[in-house]
Amino acid sequence: MATGDELTAALRESVDRPYTFMHICGTHEAAIARTGLRSVLPEGLRIVMGPGCPVCITPQGEIDAALEFVDKDCIVATYGDLLRVPGTRGSLESSGGDVRVVQGIHKAVEIAEKTDKEVVFISVGFETTVPTVAATLMGRPPENFSILSCHRLVPPAMQWLLEQGEASLDGFMLPGHVCVVAGYEEYEQFPVPQVVAGFEAEDILLGLLMLVKQVQEGRCEVENAYPRAVCREGNRKAKEIMYGVFEPSDVEWRGFPVIPASGLRLKPEYECYDAQKKFDIEIQHVEKTRGCICDRVLRGVAQPTDCALFGKVCTPRTPVGPCMVSHEGACKIWNLYHVRHL
Structure with a gap:
């Protein structure tokens, strides 16, 4: 090169x-x-x-659903990035419940194997993380384990962006x-x-x-331009595992409407691990936080410093929107590296 x-x-x-x-x-x-x-x-x-x-595009309704699992006295396990993403009534970090940071679904399953309590893994991520989740569910974890699938597929979002222009x-x-x-x-x-x-x-x-x-x-x-790691067909085995457990579904993205076939839900034979069905929780649409422009940043029509809240009311310690929470969020990245303009 x-x-x-x-x-x-x-x-x-x-x-x-x-x-x-x-x-x-x-x-x-x-x-x-x-x-x-x-x-x-x-x-x-x-x-x-x-x-x-993936944390930034998780809509507020899914964060609120995660908080409902806390209300039902479940042990909630997820990645650290998701802890401080604000929901309608606080975050997982501030919920006061038994919320545990794990490195992956296998660690959440280990928790379930050592307790009689219900354990819910809030499973976020694009195609990169789904095969590991699918493989774990194929292994049939204990009955007190389930997941809230917040997974998303990238191509449908690209199609939506191109259609909007x-x-x-x-x-x-x-x-x-x-x-x-x-x-x-x-x-x-x-x-x-x-x-x-x-x-x-x-x-x-x-x-x-x-x-x-x-x-x-x-x-x-x-x-x-990345042939040392990527080929046209990708990892066929990983995709076979992923689509053996999950199937595409219509879901909302934060900053976007419901995008057809852009999410992943569990297939019927794995619905026993679907926390949303297990606990009869409905994911509601929530209007965006006033003043926060995460939605526009995620669509590429604004930059973090366009937001009046950036670095003032909204900081990594006191985030208003998810883009200031995740280490992959543009606002947190710009705040960390003191980026002030494109």
Whole structure:
């Protein structure tokens, strides 16, 4: 691979007009901010963030459902990023219930094996994390274990963004982690330049250069700038396991409406592990928090510093919206690295 300096020089020579590309991965945003990559990009080349943080796109209604499990005296287990995401009446961290941070579903199952209490795992994530969850459920955990499936699929959200056209995008940088599992065949349906990119500064610069070249040459295809980890078909075994346990469903994303076939629910043969059905909990739509612009940040039409609450009322310790909570959330990333503008 060319060096960062060589790729930066090539970009500066190539950019002949304004370009706007969107990435859909919180790890990409963290890498861009940490390395100060935007400061070396040629004028007119913008890379904006999209709905690439699975915690951030979890709607408030699902957080409220997690709090209902606390009310029912369940042990609630989940990833640390989800603890301080605000619900209508507080967060899991402030709930006063038995809420435990785990590194994955297997640790939540270990808790269930050592107690008679009901254990509910709040299971979030894109295609990257679903196969592990599916494999664990295939192993038939104890009867006192269940999950709230908050999983999402990336391609349907991309389709929604393209249909709206509100961000005026020239192309997408596809999420490397997701594509390791899912591959990129499904993205070939979209008539827009796309490049799968890794997470080093050179990976991202190469991805941007390839996107610019596609636009200039009038091509709309999926190119792979991350072949050391990603292939077109992805991990077939992981996908077989995932779709052996889950099936697509219509779900709401935070900042988006209900997007058809963009979520994953348990298949009938695994419904005994569906916490929502087990405890008869209905997920309600909740209107967004006044003043918070997480919804617009997740759609790529605003940046964190456009928000009047950013770094003032809304901080990582006192978050108003989820983008200030997760380590993959744009607001928390910008706050950490003191980013003030694109």
